[in-house]
Amino acid sequence: MADLARFAGMSIRGFQRHFKKAFQLTPSAYLRQFRIGKVCQLLVETDETITTIALESGFSDHSHMSREFTRAMSTTPGAYRKRYSGD
Numbered sequence: 001m002a003d004l005a006r007f008a009g010m011s012i013r014g015f016q017r018h019f020k021k022a023f024q025l026t027p028s029a030y031l032r033q034f035r036i037g038k039v040c041q042l043l044v045e046t047d048e049t050i051t052t053i054a055l056e057s058g059f060s061d062h063s064h065m066s067r068e069f070t071r072a073m074s075t076t077p078g079a080y081r082k083r084y085s086g087d
Contacts, residue, residue, distance in 0.1 A: 001027060031058075036072045039065060043081040050077055 004027070005015035019027045038057040042048055048056070054065035069077050 032068060032072070035059065035065075036069055039069055039077065040073070040080065040084075043077055044084045053077070 001012055001015070005012045008015050008018075010018065016027060019025075019030070023030055025033065035057045039053055039059075042053045042056060046053070050066065051062040054060075054062040057065065059065035059068070066077055069080070073080060075083075
């Protein structure tokens with residue numbers, strides 16, 4: 001966050017405020033939403049393992065990704081893959 005704020009020439013708080021005004025989400029919520037979208041894409045379009053998908057989408061490990069995914073999507077990554085991958 002500090003790097004983004006510095007790049008934008010703002011304080012951290014100012015950056016957060018302007019970001020939320022522009023996107024109706026905090027920077028953290030936006031990043032989480034972006035990562036979950038990437039997980040959805042990888043689950044459907046690849047046969048990668050959950051661990052690999054977690055790392056490729058910016059999560060620290062598969063456990064953290066699975067918790068965040070389940071919270072956001074109201075289903076597990078495995079169930080999502082089964083439902084939408086066409087297999």
